[in-house]
Amino acid sequence: MKRVVLSLGSNLQNRQDYILKSAELINYHIGNIIQRSRIDETESWGFASFPFLNQILIVLTDLSPEEVLVKTQQIENELGRTQKTESAFSDPLRQYHDRTIDIDILLFEGIILQTPQLVIPHPLIQEREFILRPLAELFGNEVIPPFQESFHQLLINIKCLSHYEI
Numbered sequence: 001m002k003r004v005v006l007s008l009g010s011n012l013q014n015r016q017d018y019i020l021k022s023a024e025l026i027n028y029h030i031g032n033i034i035q036r037s038r039i040d041e042t043e044s045w046g047f048a049s050f051p052f053l054n055q056i057l058i059v060l061t062d063l064s065p066e067e068v069l070v071k072t073q074q075i076e077n078e079l080g081r082t083q084k085t086e087s088a089f090s091d092p093l094r095q096y097h098d099r100t101i102d103i104d105i106l107l108f109e110g111i112i113l114q115t116p117q118l119v120i121p122h123p124l125i126q127e128r129e130f131i132l133r134p135l136a137e138l139f140g141n142e143v144i145p146p147f148q149e150s151f152h153q154l155l156i157n158i159k160c161l162s163h164y165e166i
Helices: 015-029 065-078 128-141 151-166
Strands: 002-010 031-036 040-042 052-061 102-108
Touching: 002 065, 002 128, 015 031, 015 052, 031 128, 052 128, 052 151, 065 102, 102 128, 128 151
Parallel strands: none
Antiparallel strands: 002 052, 002 102, 031 052, 040 052
């Protein structure tokens, strides 16, 4: 069994129901959820829109990263996600959209992977407070490779940066 860390986000309709239903489907189709963060409300990131509810899940799975990606996309489709961000993470014109549910693979059992379809670890972890906060909740001061610092320290770093940008 491999440990995969998934993020869930919803900013349309009954957001909490989408988070709970996607977790239920993940537990059924991907693997056993062994930990979950609190569900937090955050402002949208990368575009102006409605606030999101976000949660991080740690799941034990027998699936490969590519199989988990296929399953998460099927769950998103089943729960009504209609638009997917298609451009590269580095694209400055990248367009984000409202969504019933967004499921991202953040980490996968120490694997580093970069394909056109999937990048692990998720390349924007260190830029997103809404991801770092629940990761710090679940992992505390544990350093998860390939990161050199704990998620708690990365969260402190990003808060310090935003403090200086004000």
